[in-house]
Amino acid sequence: MPCPPSEAQLPLMGRLYRNDLSDGEIRFVDVTVASGLRATGYGMGVATGDIDNDGDVDLYITNFGSNQLWVNNGDGTFSDRTVAAGVGDPRWSVSASFFDYDRDGWLDLYVGNYLDFNYSNQQVCGNEERPDYCSPLHWNVTRDRLFRNTGGIFEDVTEKTGIGNFFGNALGVVAADFNGDGFEDLYVANDSMLNLLWMNDGEGHFRNTALLAGAAVNADGHPEAGMGIGVADHDGDGDLDLFITHLSRETSTLYVNDGRARFSDGTANAGLAQTTFPFTSFGTAWLDYDNDGWLDILTANGGVLGSLHPLAQRNQLFHNDGAGVYEEIIPGNQNPLAQPRVSRGAAFGDLDNDGDTDVVISNNAGPARVLRNETGQNAHWLGLRVLSNGRDAHGAVVVAQTGNGSVRRRVQTDGSYASARDPRVRFGLGSRDTPISIRVYWPDGTVENWPELAIDRYHELEQHHGNTLKQ
Amino acid sequence: MRLVSALLFLMVAATTPAAGTGPRAVDLPETDFSELKLDAQAAQRFDELQIEIRRKRRIAPAGDLAALYGELGMLYHGYLLFDPALLSYENAAYLDPSDFRWIYLVGVVLQHGNALDGAETAFRKTLELNPGYSPALRRLGDVTLAANRLDEAEYFYDAVLRLLHHSPYALEGLGVIELRRKSYRRAVQLMETALEQAPRADRIHYSLAMAYRGLGDAESAREHLAQRGHKKPGAHDPLMMEVSNQGSSAYTHVQRGLLAAREGDYEKASGEFATAVAQDPENQDAHMALYDSLNRLGRTDEARAQLDTILELFPDNAVAHYQKAQQLDQAGDTERALVHYRDAVGSDPGYVRARYYLANKLMESGEFAEAAGHYATLRTALPDEIRILYQLGLARLASGDCDRALDPLETAWTANPRQYLILVALVRAAATCPAATAAQRQQALTLARELHGNQHTPDTTETLAMALAANGGFEEAIALQTQLVSPRGAPHLAANLRYFQDGQPAPSAWPPDSRTYRSPPPVADG
Numbered sequence: 001m002p003c004p005p006s007e008a009q010l011p012l013m014g015r016l017y018r019n020d021l022s023d024g025e026i027r028f029v030d031v032t033v034a035s036g037l038r039a040t041g042y043g044m045g046v047a048t049g050d051i052d053n054d055g056d057v058d059l060y061i062t063n064f065g066s067n068q069l070w071v072n073n074g075d076g077t078f079s080d081r082t083v084a085a086g087v088g089d090p091r092w093s094v095s096a097s098f099f100d101y102d103r104d105g106w107l108d109l110y111v112g113n114y115l116d117f118n119y120s121n122q123q124v125c126g127n128e129e130r131p132d133y134c135s136p137l138h139w140n141v142t143r144d145r146l147f148r149n150t151g152g153i154f155e156d157v158t159e160k161t162g163i164g165n166f167f168g169n170a171l172g173v174v175a176a177d178f179n180g181d182g183f184e185d186l187y188v189a190n191d192s193m194l195n196l197l198w199m200n201d202g203e204g205h206f207r208n209t210a211l212l213a214g215a216a217v218n219a220d221g222h223p224e225a226g227m228g229i230g231v232a233d234h235d236g237d238g239d240l241d242l243f244i245t246h247l248s249r250e251t252s253t254l255y256v257n258d259g260r261a262r263f264s265d266g267t268a269n270a271g272l273a274q275t276t277f278p279f280t281s282f283g284t285a286w287l288d289y290d291n292d293g294w295l296d297i298l299t300a301n302g303g304v305l306g307s308l309h310p311l312a313q314r315n316q317l318f319h320n321d322g323a324g325v326y327e328e329i330i331p332g333n334q335n336p337l338a339q340p341r342v343s344r345g346a347a348f349g350d351l352d353n354d355g356d357t358d359v360v361i362s363n364n365a366g367p368a369r370v371l372r373n374e375t376g377q378n379a380h381w382l383g384l385r386v387l388s389n390g391r392d393a394h395g396a397v398v399v400a401q402t403g404n405g406s407v408r409r410r411v412q413t414d415g416s417y418a419s420a421r422d423p424r425v426r427f428g429l430g431s432r433d434t435p436i437s438i439r440v441y442w443p444d445g446t447v448e449n450w451p452e453l454a455i456d457r458y459h460e461l462e463q464h465h466g467n468t469l470k471q
Numbered sequence: 472m473r474l475v476s477a478l479l480f481l482m483v484a485a486t487t488p489a490a491g492t493g494p495r496a497v498d499l500p501e502t503d504f505s506e507l508k509l510d511a512q513a514a515q516r517f518d519e520l521q522i523e524i525r526r527k528r529r530i531a532p533a534g535d536l537a538a539l540y541g542e543l544g545m546l547y548h549g550y551l552l553f554d555p556a557l558l559s560y561e562n563a564a565y566l567d568p569s570d571f572r573w574i575y576l577v578g579v580v581l582q583h584g585n586a587l588d589g590a591e592t593a594f595r596k597t598l599e600l601n602p603g604y605s606p607a608l609r610r611l612g613d614v615t616l617a618a619n620r621l622d623e624a625e626y627f628y629d630a631v632l633r634l635l636h637h638s639p640y641a642l643e644g645l646g647v648i649e650l651r652r653k654s655y656r657r658a659v660q661l662m663e664t665a666l667e668q669a670p671r672a673d674r675i676h677y678s679l680a681m682a683y684r685g686l687g688d689a690e691s692a693r694e695h696l697a698q699r700g701h702k703k704p705g706a707h708d709p710l711m712m713e714v715s716n717q718g719s720s721a722y723t724h725v726q727r728g729l730l731a732a733r734e735g736d737y738e739k740a741s742g743e744f745a746t747a748v749a750q751d752p753e754n755q756d757a758h759m760a761l762y763d764s765l766n767r768l769g770r771t772d773e774a775r776a777q778l779d780t781i782l783e784l785f786p787d788n789a790v791a792h793y794q795k796a797q798q799l800d801q802a803g804d805t806e807r808a809l810v811h812y813r814d815a816v817g818s819d820p821g822y823v824r825a826r827y828y829l830a831n832k833l834m835e836s837g838e839f840a841e842a843a844g845h846y847a848t849l850r851t852a853l854p855d856e857i858r859i860l861y862q863l864g865l866a867r868l869a870s871g872d873c874d875r876a877l878d879p880l881e882t883a884w885t886a887n888p889r890q891y892l893i894l895v896a897l898v899r900a901a902a903t904c905p906a907a908t909a910a911q912r913q914q915a916l917t918l919a920r921e922l923h924g925n926q927h928t929p930d931t932t933e934t935l936a937m938a939l940a941a942n943g944g945f946e947e948a949i950a951l952q953t954q955l956v957s958p959r960g961a962p963h964l965a966a967n968l969r970y971f972q973d974g975q976p977a978p979s980a981w982p983p984d985s986r987t988y989r990s991p992p993p994v995a996d997g
Binding site for chain 1: 616
């Protein structure tokens with residue numbers, strides 16, 4: 001049984017915890033009250049980005065009900081700018097993404113909406129003795145929303161851009177340039193419906209190409225219960241691949257990009273079919289947990305259906321062998337990954353600044369868990385905060401020359417499930433202990449490089465401060 | 472692997488046959504079959520087999536006992552009881568390792584549970600015992616393909632093709648292998664041939680589309696994408712046919728149907744549900760599932776007929792009444808839809824969705840007082856639902872119960888002060904209801920001014936005029952209302968103007984036939 005909330009926590013609302021890292025020890029302090037944040041909606045997820053280019057991170061909270069935009073005042077407090085900014089979408093939203101689709105230097109916002117559910121159209125499935133949740137297909141879906149940032153105020157461009165032409169019951173959302181044309185596209189994981197791949201034509205329009213692109217359904221042609229999304233160049237071939245989590249008995253699915261935003265289902269090839277088949281997975285990301293230079297996968301698992309089946313499941317960590325094949329690392333009993341829980345969101349970042357990726361996992365009916373990575377610090381690494389216009393350069397691609405050849409990582413805060421992540425990028429270097437050259441492909445199309453950066457530490461790379469390679 | 476839910480296992484006395492080597496035969500659980508609703512014949516067969524096994528376990532030759540276990544396993548398997556089926560088959564295979572059937576069925580159950588390594592071992596053993604057994608070859612193709620061992624999978628599907636010329640299943644498997652190898656032309660050839668052999672196997676279309684895409688033929692790819700589905704090519708598997716014939720209770724067919732539906736194969740699902748209905752016409756779950764699957768298949772006439780059958784057999788089935796009401800509603804038959812909505816609520820007073828639609832339909836039909844009663848009941852069940860509060864307020868306004876409209880509208884507004892529609896309704900209610908206090912009227916005026924300041928529309932203008940009149944500001948109200956009156960405008964605009972000119976507030980928030988009452992816009996969508 002979950003503990004009842006303490007009086008101090010009432011009324012129930014989203015909480016803001018500040019990481020007061022001290023001597024390498026992570027210490028979170030609840031600063032909700034002092035911050036002025038009043039996230040009293042029925043919270044679902046968060047997206048982060050600097051919407052006003054003032055150098056601090058703003059917060060968008062998705063709700064079952066109207067969403068909220070909290071603008072960071074830069075002094076530890078936030079102001080509710082939902083109405084003024086025009087982004088209080090009243091639908092049931094889960095995941096959202098800040099990205100700059102028109103390359104005007106302002107972060108735009110995509111909001112994934114789930115179902116047209118409310119208390120007056122609720123349904124119960126199963127039978128009288130064993131009531132259960134219904135499939136999402138019992139409800140109508142609602143349209144996602146695309147908001148264009150016009151300088152801190154947003155314009156709803158859903159219809160104008162073509163985004164309103166197709167829709168599903170979105171749970172996962174990620175922005176990335178899938179065809180390498182320099183413009184951020186969108187991928188939306190829908191729950192038991194066709195996923196959407198919105199290709200950005202660079203002229204303000206999007207076109208859903210998911211089905212022909214091979215990214216709408218799995219290899220058998222089946223739509224799956226899309227939840228969380230990982231996006232990264234998992235095979236090191238220079239393009240962005242997708243990893244989508246699903247219900248048990250569906251497998252999570254790896255969509256491998258051929259560089260032209262044409263995907264093939266590589267799940268079996270990567271050894272991910274059997275290992276993911278028994279689990280219902282939500283939050284996920286590619287992360288190089290052991291800093292060996294190859295991206296591994298973590299999934300936050302927990303069931304949803306079937307009152308007799310245990311909902312609690314262990315989380316999973318898959319190690320990439322360097323040839324694109326993943327093997328599950330079965331944790332010992334004491335390892336927190338082994339503890340069965342009903343996990344949902346997973347946020348990834350280096351919480352203790354030791355150069356590896358830690359994870360915060362939210363759990364249903366239980367406290368969130370902070371999983372501190374004690375493995376990656378044993379290898380060499382390089383960490384970068386990549387800034388443009390004074391803010392994290394969402395969508396910038398960073399390429400490092402490492403022992404594994406050219407390795408590319410993206411600056412992003414979106415993906416996973418209903419979660420936002422650390423925008424800093426990290427390169428695992430294994431045993432390599434010499435400086436690394438870095439090239440940054442900025443969202444505006446320019447390219448710069450920074451030669452010979454010292455390893456085992458973080459650097460801040462600001463646009464226009466490197467050696468220009470392409471203007 | 473997990474047993475089908477809700478089965479109670481009670482271990483019975485140990486059964487330890489002496490014969491054989493390797494892992495010993497294990498005890499079988501005794502199963503509570505009450506939930507399966509077995510027909511008498513099947514229940515008797517289960518009992519007989521278990522009794523016979525107990526009786527013979529120490530005296531019968533191993534082969535005889537193996538056959539009994541095998542038969543019991545098939546019975547369990549037929550009823551989708553996978554755990555005891557597996558134990559039974561394993562016992563049979565242990566007792567008679569020379570009979571390929573039992574080890575093959577071990578593999579089938581393991582494959583169902585995605586235990587592919589174990590399944591592969593079992594199918595390979597099957598082939599050692601029966602080298603030409605095509606179902607084992609085909610399944611080895613499947614499990615090696617699942618493991619992405621393409622050369623081995625090709626070997627097995629080729630072997631199937633040598634035995635069963637033109638097997639669409641094997642052709643599809645080979646096509647998928649070529650697709651993964653990026654040999655698109657060959658993949659297209661193989662899958663086109665598979666489709667020729669099994670035109671209804673629409674699962675093939677997706678892989679075929681991907682192969683055409685690989686060839687750069689986007690048009691053919693799109694053509695096949697449009698035809699994609701879930702139906703697999705048929706496969707020759709006599710033992711599994713036998714297993715399927717074992718499980719013949721309505722419950723089993725419903726379960727099989729649900730499994731098929733989950734895979735999107737509604738064709739197969741509807742067949743299973745229809746069989747269940749035929750076997751047990753009293754089974755409401757089967758009837759409803761059949762209706763649902765027919766609907767999803769787009770077989771609307773059959774679905775409609777099935778729904779009528781359900782209503783005939785189960786006149787108290789609230790869900791069926793609700794579905795019927797929806798059907799009639801969509802066809803524009805409001806009168807009959809109302810009858811079924813009422814029946815749905817009558818059969819299940821806690822059926823919130825049906826009551827909500829009933830109330831909406833009553834509003835549409837102008838039966839405002841009855842609608843208000845239903846919204847009030849819904850408010851008790853869902854006190855925080857703003858939509859209900861708003862519509863209750865409107866229903867009371869429309870039915871002339873203006874004074875009691877204020878409370879739900881105020882509650883809705885407090886919960887969501889930025890919602891335009893609620894704001895307008897609240898202002899108009901406060902401006903027209905005699906029971907509104909002076910403070911409420913004053914607050915209405917403040918809100919109306921704010922609203923009108925933000926947005927100049929005929930709606931906000933009239934709302935402000937009403938609020939002004941309610942507070943004695945007739946001069947300004949007349950000026951605003953005059954802007955709205957035109958020769959072709961709604962008559963109530965001129966009527967309200969006359970009231971203001973006579974120094975009286977507007978008599979009602981909206982005229983009785985207003986669309987706002989009959990078809991209120993959804994507040995959730997702002």
